[in-house]
Amino acid sequence: MERSIQTGKNHFKSILAGVDDSFPLNEWDTLLPQAEMTLNILRSANASPNVSAYMYAYGTHDYNAHPLAPLGCAVQLFQRPENRGTWSVNSIDGWYIGTSREHYRNYSVIRKSTRAMRKSDTVWFKHKYLTNPSLTAADHIVNAAKNLTDAIKSNKPQGLSNSSNAALTKLADIFTKAAIAYTATGKLTKMLK
Numbered sequence: 001m002e003r004s005i006q007t008g009k010n011h012f013k014s015i016l017a018g019v020d021d022s023f024p025l026n027e028w029d030t031l032l033p034q035a036e037m038t039l040n041i042l043r044s045a046n047a048s049p050n051v052s053a054y055m056y057a058y059g060t061h062d063y064n065a066h067p068l069a070p071l072g073c074a075v076q077l078f079q080r081p082e083n084r085g086t087w088s089v090n091s092i093d094g095w096y097i098g099t100s101r102e103h104y105r106n107y108s109v110i111r112k113s114t115r116a117m118r119k120s121d122t123v124w125f126k127h128k129y130l131t132n133p134s135l136t137a138a139d140h141i142v143n144a145a146k147n148l149t150d151a152i153k154s155n156k157p158q159g160l161s162n163s164s165n166a167a168l169t170k171l172a173d174i175f176t177k178a179a180i181a182y183t184a185t186g187k188l189t190k191m192l193k
Contacts, residue, residue, distance in 0.1 A: 011039045019072025020128075023095050027110060030117070031071045034098035037061075038068065066099040069107070070127050077109050078122035094118070096125065145175040 012035050016028065037054060045056035054061060076091040084090070093112040100106035100119050107123045110116070135143075152172040160168070 007043070008039060011035065011042075015071050018070055020074040020095060020126075022074065022112070023072040024115070027095075027097070027115070030097040030108075030110060033101075034068065034071055037098075065104050066101060067105060067107075068099055069096050069125055071096065071098065074126040075107070075109055076124040076126065077111070077118060077120050078124075091124070096123065142179045145179045148172075149175040149179070 012031075015031060015035050016025070019025075019031075040054035040057070041052050041061060043053050045051055045053045048056055073096045075094050075096050077094045078091050079088070094109040095112070096107055097110055097117070098108045100108050103119060103121070106119045106121050109118050109120060109123060111118055149172045152168050152175075
């Protein structure tokens with residue numbers, strides 16, 4: 001029992017450590033529903049250790065219907081045209097406090113200006129640790145090599161001589177080996193033989 005309390009406490013403390021700097025800590029109780037859900041998703045059920053406690057009690061969590069995001073994250077909440085003035089801004093500042101279990105793909109948000117809870121299906125997350133991944137030049141080259149390999153293997157013209165067919169197969173193998181070598185090492189290497 002003591003270990004369960006410690007685990008829950010550590011889980012919630014880690015959530016509080018990751019909230020946005022401007023998140024009002026007196027709103028900590030609004031984070032509890034998703035904190036409890038994520039804790040139960042992470043730990044196994046006592047009655048059936050092969051499944052999570054959440055799955056044992058509620059069934060499989062549908063991440064498409066109820067997406068999860070970092071709690072306390074600063075967000076921009078979209079205001080629909082019928083809910084704003086003609087010259088009002090399109091979004092308002094707030095903090096994400098959990099997924100909406102009653103609605104499909106909705107987020108629960110606290111508005112910064114009024115501290116009122118709102119639900120919306122259109123939210124832009126401004127988390128300081130989340131970045132958009134970018135492809136490097138090497139990633140583009142490996143992707144091109146994979147595409148060339150697929151094109152060579154699937155679109156061989158009819159009536160090729162054996163030597164031409166062997167040359168295309170060898171070329172596809174070179175591209176495949178280069179892509180595998182890059183995936184394993186993270187570096188493009190010269191493939192000369």
